[in-house]
Amino acid sequence: MTKTFVIDGKTIPFEDGQTIMQAASAAGVYITHLCHNPQFTPHGSCKLCTVNVNGRNCSACTFPASEGQNVTNISKELNEDREKITQMLFVEGNHFCPSCEKTGNCQLQAVAYHLNMTDNHFPHFFENREVDASHPDVMIDHNRCIFCTLCVRASEQVDGKNVFAISGRGIDKRLVVNSPSGLLKDSALDVSDCAAHICPTGAILIKRTGYSVPIGQRIYDHAHIDAVALASEGEAHDH
Amino acid sequence: MQGKSELMTYFAQQLKVDIGCTRADGLVSLQSTSCTGMCDQGPAGLVNGYALTRLTPSRIDQIVDYVNRDIPLTQWEADLFHVDDNIIKRDLLLNEKPLKGQAISATFARGLRETLAEIELSGLRGRGGAGYTTAWKWTFCSEENATQRYVVCNADEGEPGTFKDRVLLNSYAESVFEGMTIAAAIVGATHGFLYLRGEYLHLLDKLESILAARRAANLLGCNILQKGVDFDIEICLGAGAYICGEESALIESLEGKAGIPRNRPPYPVTQGYLAKPTVVNNVETYVAAANIAIHGGAWFAKLGTAKSKGTKILSISGDCTARGIYEYAFGTTVNTILADCGASDVLGVQVGGPSGVFIANDEFERKIAFEDLATGGSFIIFNNTRSILDIVHNFSHFFAHESCGFCTPCRVGTSLLKKQVDKIVEGHGSAGDIVALEELCQLIKNYSHCGLGQTAANPVLSTLERYPEIYQAMLKKISYEPGFDLDKSLETARRMANRNDAAAHLAQVEN
Numbered sequence: 001m002t003k004t005f006v007i008d009g010k011t012i013p014f015e016d017g018q019t020i021m022q023a024a025s026a027a028g029v030y031i032t033h034l035c036h037n038p039q040f041t042p043h044g045s046c047k048l049c050t051v052n053v054n055g056r057n058c059s060a061c062t063f064p065a066s067e068g069q070n071v072t073n074i075s076k077e078l079n080e081d082r083e084k085i086t087q088m089l090f091v092e093g094n095h096f097c098p099s100c101e102k103t104g105n106c107q108l109q110a111v112a113y114h115l116n117m118t119d120n121h122f123p124h125f126f127e128n129r130e131v132d133a134s135h136p137d138v139m140i141d142h143n144r145c146i147f148c149t150l151c152v153r154a155s156e157q158v159d160g161k162n163v164f165a166i167s168g169r170g171i172d173k174r175l176v177v178n179s180p181s182g183l184l185k186d187s188a189l190d191v192s193d194c195a196a197h198i199c200p201t202g203a204i205l206i207k208r209t210g211y212s213v214p215i216g217q218r219i220y221d222h223a224h225i226d227a228v229a230l231a232s233e234g235e236a237h238d239h
Numbered sequence: 240m241q242g243k244s245e246l247m248t249y250f251a252q253q254l255k256v257d258i259g260c261t262r263a264d265g266l267v268s269l270q271s272t273s274c275t276g277m278c279d280q281g282p283a284g285l286v287n288g289y290a291l292t293r294l295t296p297s298r299i300d301q302i303v304d305y306v307n308r309d310i311p312l313t314q315w316e317a318d319l320f321h322v323d324d325n326i327i328k329r330d331l332l333l334n335e336k337p338l339k340g341q342a343i344s345a346t347f348a349r350g351l352r353e354t355l356a357e358i359e360l361s362g363l364r365g366r367g368g369a370g371y372t373t374a375w376k377w378t379f380c381s382e383e384n385a386t387q388r389y390v391v392c393n394a395d396e397g398e399p400g401t402f403k404d405r406v407l408l409n410s411y412a413e414s415v416f417e418g419m420t421i422a423a424a425i426v427g428a429t430h431g432f433l434y435l436r437g438e439y440l441h442l443l444d445k446l447e448s449i450l451a452a453r454r455a456a457n458l459l460g461c462n463i464l465q466k467g468v469d470f471d472i473e474i475c476l477g478a479g480a481y482i483c484g485e486e487s488a489l490i491e492s493l494e495g496k497a498g499i500p501r502n503r504p505p506y507p508v509t510q511g512y513l514a515k516p517t518v519v520n521n522v523e524t525y526v527a528a529a530n531i532a533i534h535g536g537a538w539f540a541k542l543g544t545a546k547s548k549g550t551k552i553l554s555i556s557g558d559c560t561a562r563g564i565y566e567y568a569f570g571t572t573v574n575t576i577l578a579d580c581g582a583s584d585v586l587g588v589q590v591g592g593p594s595g596v597f598i599a600n601d602e603f604e605r606k607i608a609f610e611d612l613a614t615g616g617s618f619i620i621f622n623n624t625r626s627i628l629d630i631v632h633n634f635s636h637f638f639a640h641e642s643c644g645f646c647t648p649c650r651v652g653t654s655l656l657k658k659q660v661d662k663i664v665e666g667h668g669s670a671g672d673i674v675a676l677e678e679l680c681q682l683i684k685n686y687s688h689c690g691l692g693q694t695a696a697n698p699v700l701s702t703l704e705r706y707p708e709i710y711q712a713m714l715k716k717i718s719y720e721p722g723f724d725l726d727k728s729l730e731t732a733r734r735m736a737n738r739n740d741a742a743a744h745l746a747q748v749e750n
């Protein structure tokens with residue numbers, strides 16, 4: 001007999017070793033997430049996937065599924081708090097969506113839409129962050145980095161290169177590039193690397209490809225992030 | 240707290256260097272540090288990692304003279320580095336000075352299982368803060384199917400206001416090591432670590448020589464006391480961050496990685512150091528375990544309350560006549576403690592450090608116990624000359640500075656909280672700001688990844704609950720005020736336009 005647990009009244013089958021996120025995704029239940037991507041080891045840092053498991057808040061992307069768990073994924077309180085966590089990510093960096101090449105394809109923006117976020121709520125930090133345009137094919141705009149470490153994990157786990165790391169503490173956390181000069185041009189990054197294409201926001205962009213898909217015809221211009229995520233990631237979780 | 244800013248200014252003047260800078264000759268730089276675990280003999284500093292205690296202007300003059308003449312640290316007057324134990328009240332644990340090897344011999348004589356049963360009977364719970372039952376932790380670790388296990392002593396002692404582990408390591412180190420050895424024998428570990436707070440560098444040589452003597456006496460190493468148990472202890476110096484005291488961050492740090500708390504489960508008892516089952520306990524927990532091994536569980540459990548057995552060693556600092564180490568049976572009231580340490584005209588006490596709770600002076604009949612006022616040992620007294628908002632302001636800056644930055648709610652939240660508290664303390668708060676403050680606190684508390692974030696809002700929440708009127712009094716009688724200083728943000732524009740007339744300034748809001 002397959003083991004099951006319950007999310008918002010729906011019975012979800014799972015196998016030992018699966019996280020709540022993996023089992024939910026495979027069963028067609030979307031849980032908001034940003035730092036999670038089924039291709040890589042879960043990180044558990046953005047906290048957008050927080051669900052309530054038997055009365056306790058847990059990160060669905062790292063918390064193991066177990067028999068009989070009672071999970072709340074959708075509630076007014078959880079969604080309002082996820083919205084505030086998203087707002088925290090917006091005020092921490094500098095996200096001018098209308099002028100960002102990633103607009104419409106950006107998961108941060110799409111999650112904000114999904115949570116009906118209409119303003120930034122918190123005061124802005126207006127941190128002075130750099131743009132690294134030194135590499136011939138790839139650029140980093142640190143203003144848009146949310147420290148999800150997907151590029152770090154992709155470079156390490158797929159490209160076998162360790163081009164990226166996160167350094168510093170607290171609000172001074174920064175994405176750093178592993179090269180003698182600290183610049184992308186002196187790193188081992190190649191435009192064909194997985195790490196160059198994995199960023200959920202507009203922090204890592206490929207040069208000379210901007211606006212090849214016009215605004216208005218982009219992924220989240222037409223579909224909600226829950227549907228997009230379930231279509232692409234539900235499958236990945238099955239394997 | 241103890242005239243720090245005046246002394247710092249004096250230091251800077253005498254050394255002729257700005258705070259936060261290195262002097263032109265490269266000989267010296269001057270920086271501000273957070274709590275270094277010397278609150279009973281402050282003001283204190285660190286030079287090349289070594290603690291300088293009881294700083295006064297004349298001691299500063301002496302230091303400046305040494306620096307300017309480039310005298311090596313080894314030739315500085317020893318008294319500058321002298322760290323007193325300041326043990327003021329002793330009970331069960333501090334009265335005991337067992338013979339070297341006594342706890343280990345008693346454990347072997349009684350049997351390992353039987354000793355674990357005594358520790359369970361004693362009701363001993365972890366002294367590092369969370370209060371997990373020690374015997375269970377050891378049992379779970381021993382039951383894991385593994386080829387290697389580890390025992391770790393958490394001597395990171397980073398919670399502001401605690402210094403009792405420093406004293407235990409200085410004067411009761413044998414018991415600490417015996418406690419670790421007993422744990423190792425019981426769970427089946429052959430290797431142990433003492434994770435020593437970087438600021439306690441002054442203890443390192445002494446601890447290393449104690450370990451060497453224990454090896455020579457066959458109390459560590461191979462086949463301890465010919466009982467077939469192998470165990471040795473390695474000392475690792477901490478990375479100097481409060482977060483490294485959190486057990487999974489500590490383990491990451493031991494593995495040579497950044498001090499970032501892990502996702503749990505798995506917990507350290509199943510997958511800790513190098514993914515092997517690992518017991519992490521506080522210094523005091525090991526001292527208690529060693530004494531329980533000698534005297535039995537009932538000896539320990541005769542003191543304390545139903546849920547909190549035995550005694551607790553407190554580090555008492557702040558506004559009182561006798562700062563230092565006090566050992567009390569659990570269940571002792573705050574009133575009793577305040578009377579013993581000579582505190583008068585008390586405004587409130589921060590029990591359990593910044594992550595604990597601030598109690599007001601109508602709550603002093605409350606008790607030190609896991610079920611009432613839980614504490615890792617920090618007990619900071621504030622008298623009526625202190626301002627609640629200053630205290631909260633300091634603590635909120637502490638957490639924003641110490642957040643490791645891994646998770647969004649704590650990384651961004653503690654910095655937002657610091658801004659929001661600053662806004663109110665500086666008199667820019669308006670009606671909605673208290674609600675916003677509380678909302679932010681709940682968010683950080685409920686969504687953060689580890690204990691640091693989950694408790695970072697406690698100073699605000701516990702004072703907001705007790706002194707709402709103090710917060711209210713700081714608010715302006717307008718409905719909204721922006722979080723930034725409008726006039727100040729025009730400074731660059733004024734400089735560029737070379738203007739400073741009245742029309743180049745803007746009032747924040749119409750008052």
Ligand SMILES: Cc1cc2nc3c(=O)[nH]c(=O)nc-3n(C[C@H](O)[C@H](O)[C@H](O)COP(=O)(O)O)c2cc1C
Nearest residue numbers: 365366367393395396397484485486520521524690
């Ligand atoms: C931010 C943070 C800092 C901590 N610092 C310490 C510390 O300095 N010493 C300590 O023993 N425990 C500390 N702890 C608690 C440890 O995570 C752990 O619970 C403890 O070492 C377990 O030992 P015990 O069961 O003997 O208390 C800290 C926890 C957190 C969340």
Ligand code: SF4
Nearest residue numbers: 145146148149151199
């Ligand atoms: S650059 Fe992008 S992928 Fe990398 S950590 Fe930042 S947001 Fe994540």
Ligand code: SF4
Nearest residue numbers: 643644645649689692
């Ligand atoms: S709660 Fe704070 S200290 Fe803990 S993991 Fe999150 S950012 Fe780091």
Ligand code: FES
Nearest residue numbers: 033046047049061
């Ligand atoms: S998706 Fe789980 S914490 Fe980011």
